[in-house]
Amino acid sequence: MSKTILVVDDSDSLRQVVNIALTGAGFNVVEARDGKDALTKLNGNKIHLIISDVNMPNMNGIEFVKQAKQLPQYKFTPVIMLTTENQQSMMEEGKKAGAKAWMVKPFKPAQMLQAVSKLLMM
């Protein structure tokens, strides 16, 4: 069974890019537009990996990951944070919140696939 990845970002186009790349590589993709939306999506689906942006309206990525990690079924789910170069301090916070990896925007879809397969296959 193919694995399901939750993509959280407030940009429609970014989600679409990630979605195209991941679907092309054989993953199932669930999209969410902010942290709050993402939390509800976690409950309705079985998610194997989370890719989340940091700066989002309603609930930011750090807060979302913190809350996600408190759910027993997602305690060990790997998380990739998407950050920009301006948010070095955010990376640290993300790590503390439980993110396994982070990618600096802009990234190439291929780069992201590499990171995803690394985290899922290991």
Next chain:
Amino acid sequence: MSIDLSSAIATFVTESKELLQEMENGLLDLESETSEEHANEIINALFRAIHTIKGSAGIFDFEHVVTLTHIAETLLEDARNGNLQLGKELISLYLETRDATESLIVLAAAETEPDQALLNKVNNLVSCFSKYIDADNTQIDQHTAAQSSNEGTLDNERWIVFFVPNENVLRNGLDPYSFIHYLDSETSNLVVNTWLESMFGPQQYDPESNYLSFVLSFDSDKSESEILDIFEFIQSEAYIAVLPPKGNIDVLKLSIQKYQDFDFITEALSKADQSFVDIVKLLNCEGTDSNDPPKKVSDEPAAVPSKIHKSKTLRVEALKLDRLIDQVGEMVITGARTNLLAHETGNETLIEAMALLERLVENIRDSSLKLRMVQIGETFNKFKRVVRDIADELGKQVDLTIIGAETELDKTFVEKVSDPLMHIVRNAIDHGIEDPETRLAQGKPEQGQLTLKAYHDSGSIVIEVSDDGKGLDQEKILKRAVDRGLISSNQTLQEKDINLLIFEPGFSTAESITNISGRGVGMDVVKRNIDSLRGSVEVESVQGEGSTILIRLPLTLSIIDGFMFEVHKENYVIPLDTVVECLELHEVVSEQDIQDKSYINLRTEVLPFIRLRTLFGIEEQIDHTRESLVIVQFGTLRAGLVVDSLKGEFQTVVKPLGRLFEGLKCISGATILGSGNVAIILDVSALIKSAISVYEALEKKH
């Protein structure tokens, strides 16, 4: 591995357009925002918008977009941290950035390289931003700035010569141009940037004095002294500094002080050498200390409630929506037919069930039509920017008030009404509102008022554009219309009709043609566009006090509540909301007059009416005592329609007419009845007009 991202790029374009629009609204709100908390909220939203665009643009490799948004974001970050106030100047800068970003994105999505003009603009914006960032950094972090300027050498690749001849060179027989010409022949790729000292008034201008200074840049493999030799003869009459590649920063710092215009020098340098775009940073630490305060003091009076509005939306393809509405339309028709059949059976429970079903179908119809409805606020908000820019350009002061932003209208209307509105608004500012001096002289407040207002009024949407300017000059309009041959000079027109002349093709009253409006195209296009939406335009104007233009549009184009009647065994429908009342004709008109009379006295009001049988050219007469009179209203006009018999309310799905019938007056569409028969939908506004014109023609004869 290659992935086809074209669909994502399309999403990106729509998304960034929305974000940029949000950004523009935010910026304009920020300008008038007084509470710090809300200002921060807006800045955060601005930041997120830019940030999102930058992030996605990077993924698609839209290099120029990234460059511009990156630097815009960096500066905004300072504002977010409270280290920088966004003053009017910066807001303008961000507005320009917003425009440039949009153009860049559109071009990038079309895989077209931006042209030189746009690139220059972008570079200009980037250097403006870096100026602020730097000025800002000097204040936050003096140490880093000091360190970087201590390094001493620059990484310019081209030679730069700062050439500032003094005032008397020409009087002393030296022509600065000849030196530049000579330099050109000795070196390659010479770029000359000329600065004209504009500190003199026309009276002080001395034709024998020199007011020009230059920044010259070129490629050369000569030595510094060889370059200096070129200027040997003019050395005593000019300030000359040579900055070789990888030159000394002190030379640069010293030289730029010779030019009193900081903007010129930054621009000249960035044109002179690629690397100077960054170096502008270094310059700012030294150059802007005294004369270019980057921090604007904000003036912040009372608090206003939050203006950022977030709406949860779902994007749906317009085509899917159209299909849904079409299907709902079919359902309404079939529903009516089933209802008819149910009544024929006389089965009470079936009829009851049908009534329930009918109600549900009606609900579905209403809510599916609402899907197409959008608030007009978004369109109105665009005008904040337009008004600001036009007013600035014309040196007028205009305050825009928006009323009824939440009024909903059909999406197709929103798109089509935006251009006509733009023309009207431009005209109002250009021709309506006077300049501040005139206004003050007339005892009006310096700032002109422009109001955009939308509201529902008896089944139509009304959009009003009003200004408190000078109003329409009817005499001038009449004279012009006669001059242009639009009317003949012996024609007497009502006030209302005179005002409408401004919508005639080829009409323009402005004495001088300005950039904004006044070419005489436009207002007629406005009228045409609105006509095509089955709408109408009215003008109200009081000379010296201002004018109001009303645009009246139908609520929707596809399904209407109709009113059906019969003429010569055929069914006709008119929109129910245009019907005012129905009367028996013989009760209001005396027996002997019934055939020839074309108006009635209805409760002391003269009301023209028109017999549809006559209009449709049906010669066969029927018993006049059985005819009914339907009184209809469109806008402020009223008239009566004489019909054979009334059929009552009817749910009408408007089907467009074929091309053959498009040009027909008085007919606006057709609908299919439950029985499968076709009924013609009549254009009430055209009917009223023809009734009035028949009446007026008769009046004249008498």
